[in-house]
Amino acid sequence: xxxxxxxxxxxxxxxxxxxxxxxxxxxxxxxxxxxxxxxxxxxxxxxxx
Amino acid sequence: xxxxxxxxxxxxxxxxxxxxxxxxxxxxxxxxxxxxxxxxxxxxxxxxxxxxxxxxxxxxxxxxxxxxxxxxxxxxxxxxxxxxxxxxxxxxxxxxxxxxxxxxxxxxxxxxxxxxxxxxxxxxxxxxxxxxxxxxxxxxxxxxxxxxxxxxxxxxxxxxxxxxxxxxxxxxxxxxxxxxxxxxxxxxxxxxxxxxxxxxxxxxxxxxxxxxxxxxxxxxxxxxxxxxxxxxxxxxxxxxxxxxxxxxxxxxxxxxxxxxxxxxxxxxxxxxxxxxxxxxxxxxxxxxxxxxxxxxxxxxxxxxxxxxxxxxxxxxxxxxxxxxxxxxxxxxxxxxxxxxxxxxxxxxxxxxxxxxxxxxxxxxxxxxxxxxxxxxxxxxxxxxxxxxxxxxxxxxxxxxxxxxxxxxxxxxxxxxxxxxxxxxxxxxxxxxxxxxxxxxxxxxxxxxxxxxxxxxxxxxxxxxxxxxxxxxxxxxxxxxxxxxxxxxxxxxxxxxxxxxxxxxxxxxxxxxxxxxxxxxxxxxxxxxxxxxxxxxxxxxxxxxxxxxxxxxxxxxxxxxxxxxxxxxxxxxxxxxxxxxxxxxxxxxxxxxxxxxxxxxxxxxxxxxxxxxxxxxxxxxxxxxxxxxxxxxxxxxxxxxxxxxxxxxxxxxxxxxxxxxxxxxxxxxxxxxxxxxxxxxxxxxxxxxxxxxxxxxxxxxxxxxxxxxxxxxxxxxxxxx
Numbered sequence: 001x002x003x004x005x006x007x008x009x010x011x012x013x014x015x016x017x018x019x020x021x022x023x024x025x026x027x028x029x030x031x032x033x034x035x036x037x038x039x040x041x042x043x044x045x046x047x048x049x
Numbered sequence: 050x051x052x053x054x055x056x057x058x059x060x061x062x063x064x065x066x067x068x069x070x071x072x073x074x075x076x077x078x079x080x081x082x083x084x085x086x087x088x089x090x091x092x093x094x095x096x097x098x099x100x101x102x103x104x105x106x107x108x109x110x111x112x113x114x115x116x117x118x119x120x121x122x123x124x125x126x127x128x129x130x131x132x133x134x135x136x137x138x139x140x141x142x143x144x145x146x147x148x149x150x151x152x153x154x155x156x157x158x159x160x161x162x163x164x165x166x167x168x169x170x171x172x173x174x175x176x177x178x179x180x181x182x183x184x185x186x187x188x189x190x191x192x193x194x195x196x197x198x199x200x201x202x203x204x205x206x207x208x209x210x211x212x213x214x215x216x217x218x219x220x221x222x223x224x225x226x227x228x229x230x231x232x233x234x235x236x237x238x239x240x241x242x243x244x245x246x247x248x249x250x251x252x253x254x255x256x257x258x259x260x261x262x263x264x265x266x267x268x269x270x271x272x273x274x275x276x277x278x279x280x281x282x283x284x285x286x287x288x289x290x291x292x293x294x295x296x297x298x299x300x301x302x303x304x305x306x307x308x309x310x311x312x313x314x315x316x317x318x319x320x321x322x323x324x325x326x327x328x329x330x331x332x333x334x335x336x337x338x339x340x341x342x343x344x345x346x347x348x349x350x351x352x353x354x355x356x357x358x359x360x361x362x363x364x365x366x367x368x369x370x371x372x373x374x375x376x377x378x379x380x381x382x383x384x385x386x387x388x389x390x391x392x393x394x395x396x397x398x399x400x401x402x403x404x405x406x407x408x409x410x411x412x413x414x415x416x417x418x419x420x421x422x423x424x425x426x427x428x429x430x431x432x433x434x435x436x437x438x439x440x441x442x443x444x445x446x447x448x449x450x451x452x453x454x455x456x457x458x459x460x461x462x463x464x465x466x467x468x469x470x471x472x473x474x475x476x477x478x479x480x481x482x483x484x485x486x487x488x489x490x491x492x493x494x495x496x497x498x499x500x501x502x503x504x505x506x507x508x509x510x511x512x513x514x515x516x517x518x519x520x521x522x523x524x525x526x527x528x529x530x531x532x533x534x535x536x537x538x539x540x541x542x543x544x545x546x547x548x549x550x551x552x553x554x555x556x557x558x559x560x561x562x563x564x565x566x567x568x569x570x571x572x573x574x575x576x577x578x579x580x581x582x583x584x585x586x587x588x589x590x591x592x593x594x595x596x597x598x599x600x601x602x603x604x605x606x607x608x609x610x611x612x613x614x615x616x617x618x619x620x621x622x623x624x625x626x627x628x629x630x631x632x633x634x635x636x637x638x639x640x641x642x643x644x645x646x647x648x649x650x651x652x653x654x655x656x657x658x659x660x661x662x663x664x665x666x667x668x669x670x671x672x673x674x675x676x677x678x679x680x681x682x683x684x685x686x687x688x689x690x691x692x693x694x695x696x697x698x699x700x701x702x703x704x705x706x707x708x709x710x711x712x713x714x715x716x717x718x719x720x721x722x723x724x725x726x727x728x729x730x731x732x733x734x735x736x737x738x739x740x741x742x743x744x745x746x747x748x749x750x751x752x753x754x755x756x757x758x759x760x761x762x763x764x765x766x767x768x769x
Contacts, residue, residue, distance in 0.1 A: 004185070008192055012165055019161040026153055036103030039080025 054289065054300040056119040059135040063111060067097055070119055072108040072133035073284035074101065074126070082131070089129035093122055105277040108133065135302070136284035145273050152266045155204040159259040162200030163252070166193045167747075170252040174744050183245055190242040190249045197235060197251035204258050205231055207265065223402040223447045226409055230442030231257060237435045250439055253746045257444050260754045264448045267455045275458065275467050279695070282467075282682060290321035293365075310368045316544075317520035320357045323377065324366035326350065331362035334522065337685050338376070338666045340488040340618030342593050352376075354666065356685050358522050361545060376666075380642055383670035384691070387646060396472050397718055398450040405443060413437045416737050433739040440736040440746055445728055445753035449721035452761035457714035460765040464706040465697040466679075473693035475718075476677040477711035479658055483606060484649065484675065486663035487617035487624055491631065492593040493699060494664070494683035496526045499575055500590040508587050511552070512580040515540060515559045519548045523578045524559065526591045555583040562588075593623075595630060602701040603631045609708065612657070616645050618667050645671040662704060664688055679704060714764045721757045728753040 025031065060068040074086060083101050086108060090099035095116030101108045110122055119135070126133040169189045176186060205228070212224035231254045238249040289300045291313040298313060303321045306312070311327065314320055320333070332344040337356040344360060347353060353366065354376070413434045420430035457474050461467075468474070485491050501509060513531035516524040518540035537557070540550035547560015558581045562569040565579040567586045575592035607613060615636035617624045624638040637648065649671050652659045661668070661675035664684035672678035672691040680692035689695055696703035732749050735741055 004188065008169070011168065012192075012196070015161050015165050019157055022157050023154060026150060026157070031153070033102040033104045036083060036101065039083055039103055042080060043084050 054120040054123070056123075056135055056302070058302055058305050059137060060119055062114070066114055067111045068114050068119075069098075069109060069111045070122075070135055071138055072110065072123075072126075072135055073281040074106050074108050075132040075134065075285055076130065077101075077103070077106050085129055086126065086131055089125050089131075090122055093117055093125045096122065105274075106281055107277075132285075134281075134284040134287065136280065136287070137304075139276075139280060142273075142276055142280060145269070145276065149266075149269055149273055152207065152262065152269055155207060156259070156262040156266050158200050159204035159255060159262050162196050162204070163255045163259045165196050166252045166255055169193050170743065170747070173249075174742075177247060186247070187242065187245055190238075190251075193249060193251040194239060194242055197238075197255055201231060201235055201254055201258060204255075204262060208258070208261065221402055221406045222399060223405075223443055225402075226406045226438075226441075226443055227257070227261065227447060229410075230254075230438050233435050234439045234442075237432065241432070248743050250436075250743050250746060252743060253439055253750060256747060256750060257442055260444055260751070261447055264451045264455075264758075268451045271455045271458050271462075272471070275462060278462075279467050279469075282695075282697075286682075288319060288321045291315070306368050308368050312366045312368065314359045314364045314366060315520070316359055316361055316363060317522050317525060318359055320353050320355055320359060320366070322355045322366075322368055323352070324368045325352055326364055327367050328365040329362050331364050332360040334358040334360060336488045336593075336619075337494075337664070340486060340665050340667060342488055342619055342623050356666070360522050380666060380669055380687070383642055383646055384673055384687075387670045387674035397475055397722075398447075401446060401450075401722055402443075405446060409438065409441045409443075412441070412733065412737070419737075420739070429739075433737070436739070436741045436746075437733065437736040440732045440741055440749065441729055442750075443725070444750050445725040445757045446722065448754055449725050449757045449761075450718050452758050453714050453717045453721060453764045456761050456764040457710050460710050461694075461703075461707060464710075465703040466707045467695045467697070468693070469695060470693040473677060474711045474714050476693065477660065477707060478715035480611065480660040480676060480708075482612040482614065482652055482657040482659045484614045484616055484652070484659055484661045484663075484671070485633075486661075486665060486668050487615055487627055488593060488619055489664040489683060490662050490681060491599050491615070491627055491701070492595055494681065495529075496522075496576070496591050497594040498527055498530050498589055499592045499594055500588075501530060504587050504589065505585075508580065508582065508585060509589070511557065511582055512559055512587060512589060515548055515550055515557055515580070516578075518542060518550070519559070523576055523591050524548070527559075527578060527589060552582070557582045595627065596699060596701045598700045598702050600631055602705050603633065605705050606708070607632075611708075614652075616640055616648055616671070618642075618645075618665065642667045642670050646674050649674050679707065710764070717761060717764050721760055724757055724760065725753060728756075 030037070056070070059070045061070070063069045077086070080103070083103055086101050087099045090096055090108070090110055096110060096112045098111040099108060112122070123133050169192055173181065173186055173189050208224045208231070209228050211222065212228040215222040215225055234250040234254040238251050242249050288303050290303050290306055291298045292301050292306065293311040293313065306322050312321065312324065316331070326347055326349050328349060330346070330348045332346055333353060334344050335354065335357045336342050338354045352369070353364070416437050417430050417434035420433055421427065454474060458468050509530060510532060513527050514533055515537055516528040517531060517534070517536035519542050537550040537552055540548050542548045543560070543564070547558055547564040549556055549558045551557070558565045559578065562577070562579045565581040565586065567579040567581060567588060569577055569579070569588065575590035578589050578591060580587045580589060603613060613633045613635070615624060615628055615633055617636070617638050618640055619638060621638040624636055628634070628636040640648070645668065649659055649661065658676045661672050661678040662680070663672055663678070664681050666685040666687055669685070669688045669691050672680065672688055678692045679694045679696060680689045682695055682697045684692070694707060696707070728749065735745065
C-alpha cells in the first residue's frame with residue numbers, strides 16, 4: 001500500500017492544476033462573454049479583407 | 050445639422066493616454082454582427098480597440114485621446130446600420146460582476162474538493178466492507194481533512210457571512226442551519242479521525258457546499274443577465290437634449306443637464322427633462338404624465354414634464370430643479386407614503402427557514418438527551434445528534450425555491466418580462482384584482498391611424514410614405530403604416546402646415562385641412578391629418594389605439610377569475626369606449642394620482658390582492674402601493690422604478706405569461722418544499738436511530754438535491 005503515499009498527492013496535484021486553470025480562465029475574462037466566444041470561432045477575422 | 054454632439058461625459062481615461070467608452074448596441078441579430086460592428090468602429094482612424102460582448106450586447110471602444118471625437122464613432126456605427134447608445138455602467142452592476150466572480154471561485158474550489166474527497170471516501174466505504182487496514186483508513190481521513198478544511202473555509206464564506214449577518218440582527222435564515230451543519234460535520238469528523246473512528250463526514254460537508262453554490266451561482270447569473278438587459282434598455286431610452294451654450298446649440302446627454310440650463314425642444318421631440326417654458330408656444334401631449342390624451346396649449350411660464358411630446362412649435366425651456374413643480378412634489382409625497390405603508394411580504398424561503406431551523410435544532414437536542422437517557426455514552430449521543438444535524442442540513446430545502454426562481458425568471462425573460470424585484474414571482478401569485486391604467490398601458494404608447502380600414506390602401510400608403518419626410522408627431526404616427534422606408538424625393542416641409550412633394554407630375558400634400566384644401570368632416574376626439582393627391586383626398590384619423598392583443602389578454606385574465614378594473618387619468622369620453630371594447634365594466638376616469646391610490650387602498654381594505662399595470666408618472670404612487678405592479682417599457686422613468694416587473698414590446702401578452710409562469714412557479718415551490726420534507730421524514734428517523742453512515746448521508750443529500758432541481762426545471766414550461 002506504500003504506493004498510495006505518492007499516488008494520492010499526484011491525484012491531488014492533477015486536480016489542483018485543473019482548479020488553477022479554471023481560476024486563471026475566470027480571471028482573464030473568458031467567462032464574461034460565453035455566447036460571443038461560440039460565435040467568434042466562426043469569424044474569418046484572421047483573413048485580410 | 051451643424052449642431053455638435055458632446056459625449057465627453059461617457060469617455061473615461063484608461064490611464065495609458067487612451068479614452069474608453071461603453072455603448073449599448075441596438076440591432077444585433079446574429080454572430081456575423083460581431084465582425085460588422087467591430088469592423089465599422091475599428092475603421093475609424095484613431096480607434097485603438099473595439100470589442101463587442103455578444104452576451105450582453107455591449108461594445109467597449111477605446112481611442113487615443115484627441116484623435117477622434119466620440120460622436121464620430123457613433124456616426125460610423127449608424128452608417129453600418131447599428132445604433133450605439135453610450136452609457137455609464139451602474140455601480141450595482143460592477144459590484145454584481147465582482148460578486149459573480151467570487152461565487153464562481155468558491156464553486157470551483159468546492160467542486161475540486163468534493164471530487165477529491167469523494168475519491169478518498171469511496172475507497173474508505175468499499176474498504177470498510179472488505180479489508181482496509183485502520184492505518185490506511187486514517188491516512189485517507191487525514192488526507193480528506195487536509196483538503197476539506199481549507200476548501201470549506203474558502204468556499205463556505207458566502208454562507209457563513211450571511212448566517213452571521215442574520216444572527217447579529219437576531220433573525221434566522223436558511224444559511225444558519227447550513228453553516229451550523231457544515232461546521233459541526235467538519236469538527237466532528239476531525240475529532241473522529243483523531244480517534245481512529247470508522248466514519249468521517251468530510252465528503253458530506255463539501256458536497257453540501259458544492260450543491261448550494263451551484264444554486265446560488267445560477268440565481269446570481271440570472272439576475273445579472275436581467276440587470277444587463279434592463280441597463281441596455283435604459284441606455285436605449287436615454288435622450289439627448291439641445292442645450293444652449295451662449296447662442297450655440299450643443300447636443301448633450303440628459304444626464305449632464307443642470308437646473309438653470311436653457312434647452313431647445315423642437316416640434317416632434319420629447320421633452321427631455323422637467324422645465325419651465327421661457328419662449329415659444331406649442332401643444333404638448335402629456336399622456337405619459339397624466340393619462341390625458343387631449344393636447345394642452347402651453348406658453349411662456351408653463352411647466353412641462355419629461356417624456357411629454359412637443360407637437361407644434363419650438364420651445365425654449367429652463368431646466369428646473371428636481372421636485373420643482375407641484376405635480377412632482379405631490380407624486381413624491383404620495384410615493385413616500387405608499388412605499389412606507391407597503392407591508393413587506395415575507396418570502397417563502399425565509400418563512401420555511403423560520404419554521405425549519407428551530408425544529409431541526411430541537412430534534413438534534415432531543416436526540417442527544419434521548420440517547421443519554423437510553424444509556425449511551427456522551428460521545429455516542431453527541432455523534433448521533435450531530436448526524437441528525439448533518440442529515441437535516443437543508444440542502445434540498447435551500448435549493449427548492451431558488452432553483453424554481455431561476456427557471457421561472459428565465460422563462461419570463463424569454464417572453465419579454467424583466468423582473469425588478471426578486472420576490473415579484475411570489476407576489477404575482479394569489480392576486481385577484483388587476484387594475485389597469487388606460488393610456489400607454491391598454492393602448493399603445495404612441496398614437497396610430499385608427500380609420501385605416503375605411504381608406505383606400507394605395508392612398509394610405511402614399512400618405513404614409515410622404516409622412517416619412519415630416520417630423521410632426523401626427524406624421525410620425527402615420528408613417529408607421531408605411532411599407533417602405535424610402536421617402537419621396539424632393540418633399541418639402543412647410544412648418545406648421547404640412548409637407549408636399551411632386552409625384553408622377555401631380556402634387557401631393559399632407560397636412561392640415563386648410564393646407565390640403567379639404568373640408569374636415571370627421572367627428573370624433575381623434576386628431577385629423579389630411580392628404581391630397583390630385584383630385585383624390587383622404588382624411589386620416591389618428592388616435593390612441595388598443596394594444597393589438599389587449600382584448601384577448603383581458604378575456605384570458607377574466608377566464609382565470611381575476612377582477613379587472615380601469616383607473617384612468619383621462620376624460621370619461623375617452624375611457625368609456627376602451628372599457629366597452631374590452632368588456633371591462635368597472636372603470637373610472639379623470640382620477641388624480643391621489644384618487645388612484647385611494648381606490649387601490651379601497652381594494653386592499655376589502656381583502657383584495659391588487660396587481661397594478663400602469664405607465665404614467667401619475668401611476669407611480671399606485672404602482673408602489675399595489676401588491677405587485679408591472680409597467681410597459683415605454684413607461685415614465687419614475688413609474689418604471691416602482692414597478693416589480695417591466696414588460697417589452699407592443700403586446701400585452703407578457704402580462705398573461707407573467708401570471709401563468711408565476712402560478713406554475715409557486716406550485717412548484719410548494720411541491721419542492723414538500724419533496725424536501727418527505728426526504729427529511731425518511732432520513733431523520735434513520736439518523737435519530739444512529740444508523741446514518743457517510744455513504745447514506747452522501748446518497749440522500751445528492752439524491753434529494755437532484756430531485757428538487759429536476760422538478761424545478763418544469764417551471765419553464767414546454768418550449769415552443
